[in-house]
Amino acid sequence: MVEPLAERTRDLYADAELRLLGIIARQLADGLEAPSWIERKLSAVQAVRRASQAVVDELGKAVTLDVHDAVAEAYNTGHRAAVAELGALSDRARRLVDDVTPNAQAVDRLAAETVDLLAETHRSILRAVDDGYRAVVAEVTATPLLGTGTRRQATQDAMNRFADRGITSFRDRAGRHWSMTSYAEMAVRTSVGRAATEAHTRTLTDAGVELVTVSSAPRECPLCRRWEGRVLTIGGPAGARTVEVEHATDDGRMVPVRVAGSLDEARAAGLQHPNCRHSVSAYTPGITRVEQAEPDPEGYEAGQKQRAIERNIRKWKMREGAAVTPEAQRAARAKVRQHQAVMREHLAAHPDLRRNRVRERVGAGNLPDPRVTAPGRDQVERARVWSGDERTMREMSDDQLAAALRTPLDDRAHARIEAEADRRDTEALLDRAAPRGRLAHDLTGLSDAELGRIVGHVDDADALRIAAEMDRRDLAARLPGVRADLVGVSDEQLAGRFREAL
Template identity: 30%
Template sequence: MADVRRFSDAEINRLVKFYEQVEREILDRLNRALLRGNQTEYLEQMKKNIEAILQQLREGNRTWCTEAIPRVYTEGLKNADAMLKDAGVTLKAGFGAIHQQAAQVLAENAFQRLEDVAQVIGRQVNDIYRELALENVRGTVVGYDTWKQTARRYREQLAERGVTGFKDRTGRMWNMRTYTEMVARTTTMEAHLQGTANRLVEQGHDLVKVSTHLGACELCQPWQGKILSITGKTKGYPTLEEAKAAGLFHPNCRHAYGLYIDLDKEIKD
C-alpha cells in the first residue's frame, strides 16, 4: 500500500518554500512601514507593495494547484493500477476525461483554500494601515506621537509570531507557514486518495481496506484495518465518507487504503 506522503512531500515543500519567501517580503514591507508609521504616503505605498506581492502569491497558488494536484492525482491512479495488477485484473483505462475533470475540481478546491491566505493577509494589512492612520490623526489632536505605541505593538507581534490569523474548519488558529503546509498536505493527500478510489470504482471495485500503523491517533484508531465502501453501494460496510466525517484522513494523517475484494459483495458490472 503506497505511502501518500512519498509522492506529495516534494510538492508540499515547493509550495512551503514559496510561501516562506512571500512571508519574508511581506514582513520586510510591514516593518519598514511601522518604523515610519507617521507618514501617510509611506503607509499607502506599503499597501500597494503588499498588494503586488499578494497578486504574485495568487499567481503562484494557481500554478502550484494546476501542476501539483493533477500530478499527485495521477500517482493515485498508478497506485490503484498496481493494486489491480497484483489482483490479476486486466486494465483498460488511462487518464480520460473523467479523471481530468476530477483533477481540475481538486485543483480548484485547493486554490480556493490557499486564496484564504491572501485574503487574511490583505485584511491584516488594511487593519494596520487604518489603525496607524487613526493614531496619526489622534496624535495631531492631543499633541504627541501615539502612533509609536501602536507600531511597536505590531512589530513585537510580527517578530514573535510572523503573519498569523489563519483559521481552519475546526476553529484552530495557524500562522502563515503552518497553515500553508497543512492545506498543501491535506489537498495532496485528498488528490492521491481520490485518484486511487476513482480508478478502483472505474474498474468495478468498491471496497478498500484502511492501512494500519503504530501510534495512530484517537480519530484514526477505530478505522485501522477496516473495510470501507467507496460509493456506499456495497451493503454491510461503513462508507469512505463516514470514515472521513469521523476524522480519518485528517491533516498530516499517515493512513491510506488498498483494494479489498469480497467476492460475495463486490459490485458487478
C-alpha cells in the first residue's frame, strides 16, 4: 500500500542521475575532433563539478520535502488500514481508535533519519561524478589514438561502461555497490514501510489485537513461502506454539490458535523484504478465515525473468542518456525497442503477469549488484598509488595511472596522481620549449599559460626573453581591432580553433 510512495523520491534521483550523465556526455562531446581535446577536457573538471553541485543542491531540497510527505502519508495509511480491519469491534471502540492522532514524533523521527541517510550520500555522488569524468578522460587518453574516429568510439565505449554502472554512491558491508537511485529508493521504501507498519501495529495493539495473519501473494519467493497464510503475534517470544485467546463474539469462550512465531521473527527471516508482495492484517479469533497458501515456483521464475527484461530496458535507456554521439544514441534507442519487444513476447506467454511500465523507467528497481568484483589490474594500480613512494609514482606508466583513476580514490590519492601528471606535463613542455636546457628561438608556438609554467625552470636571460614576449603580446592586445582573447593562445591552438570553425 505504501511502497509506491518511494517512487517519487526514486524519480527525483533518477532524473538527477540522467542530468549528471548528460552533463558529462555533453562536456566530453564538446570539441571531440579538436587536437587539444584531452587538455581541454582535463581543464573542464571544475566546470563539471560546479554543474553537478547545482544538481545535487537542488536534489537535496526536493528530497527533504518529499521524504517528510511520504513518511507522514505512510503512517496515516497504516493507521487507517488498521482501523478498517477492526470491523468486529464495537462502534465505540472503533471511534476511539480512529480518533487517536497519529504519532507526530514518530513520523518526524523516521523522516529525519531517512533524510540524514540520503544526505550522507550526496557528497559521494559528487565524488562519483568527478571520478567518473576523470576516469573516462583517462581511459580515452590511454587509448592509442589513430584519428578522431578512434577517439569518438573510445569515448562512447567509456561512457557506456559508466552508464552501465550508474553513479555508484554507496557500498554496503557485503561489498555490493548501490547506484544513487537504487539506494535512495531502498532507503525511502524501508522508511515508509516502517512508518506504515509502526502505525498499523500500534493501532491494533491499542485496540487489544495481538494476532495478525500473513497474506497469500502470487509468485511468492522462497524467503516468504514458509510464512504465507500463517498467524503471527505482534509481540511476545519467537517460535511456533499454540495460544488460547477469547472468541471475538462469544464472550468467555476460549479458542486455540496455532501461531508460527512473532512478527519480528518473521521479518528477521526475510518476510517483507524489499519488493515483497506480502502484507499482514488483524486476526480476529473465531471470525478470520486464514488464506490457504498455494506455492507457485513457476510463476516466481517467470516473474524473475520479467525483472531481468526490465533491467535490460533500463540499461539501454541509461546508455541513450549517456550517448556522446547521435549514432550511439540511435543504437541505444533501437536496443530499448528490441528489449521491449522481448517483454511483450514474455507477457504473451504468461498471461498472469502484468506489465508495469514504471519499472522500465531509468532508476526503477532497488536491489544492488550482488557481484563483488575480484581484485584486478585497476585495483593493483590503485594500491600502488596509495602505498608507494615518489619513486613508485615516477615508475608507473600513463596507462597504469589511468587504471588507478578508474577505481574509487580518496583526495590524497587523487592529489598524488595529479602532481605526477603535472610533473610529466611540465617535463614534456620543457623538452619542447627548452630542448637541452636552452629556450627555443621562436616562442609564438607557446601559449601564455605555457610560458608561465616554464619561466621558473629557465635561467635569468631566458626569463627576460619570456617577459619580453609577454609584453609584446600585451601591446598587441591593445591595438585597435585585435581580439584580446586570441592574443594569449599559441599558433597551434589558433589552428585548432580554425579547424573547429570550418
